[in-house]
Amino acid sequence: MTAPLTPPHQPQPEHDPWQKSPSGATPWPGTAEESGPGMRAEVIQAALVVLLVTVAGVLLGLLWVWLAPRVPLVSDGSTVFLKDSEGEEAIGADGVFALLGLAFGLVSALAVFLFRRRGGVPLVIALAVGGLLGSLVAWGLGVWLGPTDDVVAAAQHAGKGVPFDAPLKLAAKGALLAWPVAAMLVHLGVTAVFGPRDPEPVWGAGDYGMASHPLPSGPGDRPQDGPGA
Helix, strand or coil: CCCCCCCCCCCCCCCCCCCCCCCCCCCCCCCCHHHHHHHHHHHHHHHHHHHHHHHHHHHHHHHHHHHCCCEEEEECCCCEEHHHCCHHHHHHHHHHHHHHHHHHHHHHHHHHHHHHHCCHHHHHHHHHHHHHHHHHHHHHHHHHHHHCCHHHHHHHHHCCCEECCCCCCCCCCHHHHHHHHHHHHHHHHHHHHHHHCCCCCCCCCCCCCCCCCCCCCHHHHHCCCCCCC
C-alpha cells in the first residue's frame, strides 16, 4: 500500500488582495481606498474649470464686438433699410463668433490639459458646460456693447440718408456650440495622444492567494512509500 499524498498545510498569506469583506463581496485590489479622495478632487477641479472658462467668455464678447463686421443701415425719413442689400456683413458676424469660439475651445482645452495632465469625465463635462456658458456670456456682452438695438432712435440721430450701424446679432445660434464642441474634442485628442498611460497589472500566483509548490519531475522526486508498501 502507498501512503496517501496529503498536501502540507498551506498558511494563508498575510495580505490577500482577494479576501472577502465581511459583507461577502470581493473588492478589486487597490480601488476601494483610492476612489473617494480622487473623485472629490476631480469634482473640485471641474468646478474651477467651469468658473474660469465661463469668465473667459467676457474676452470672447469683447473680441466679437471688435472684430465683427458692421451692417450699415440707412433711413429715408420714414423707413429703415439695408444700405447694401447684397452685403454679407450679417453672416460675417456669425462666422466671426464661430471662429472665435473654435479658437477659445482650442486654448481652453490645452490649458486644462497642461493644468492636469490626465483625462477624466468631470473635466470633459466641465469644458463643455464652461464653454457653453462662456459663449452665452460673450453673446450677451457683445449685444450689449454693440450698436444700440433701438433702430428708430439711431435713424433719427443719424439723420436722413446717413448710414448707421445695425444692432449686433447672432442669427445662427449653432455658433454657440463651437466653443464647447471644440474644447471637448481637443481635450480628448491631446489626452489620448500625450496623456500618461496606466501601468498594466502583473498577475502572479500570490495575487490569487495561492502558494506555488514545485511539482515532481521524475521518479526520484516521488515521495517515499510507507512501510506497508
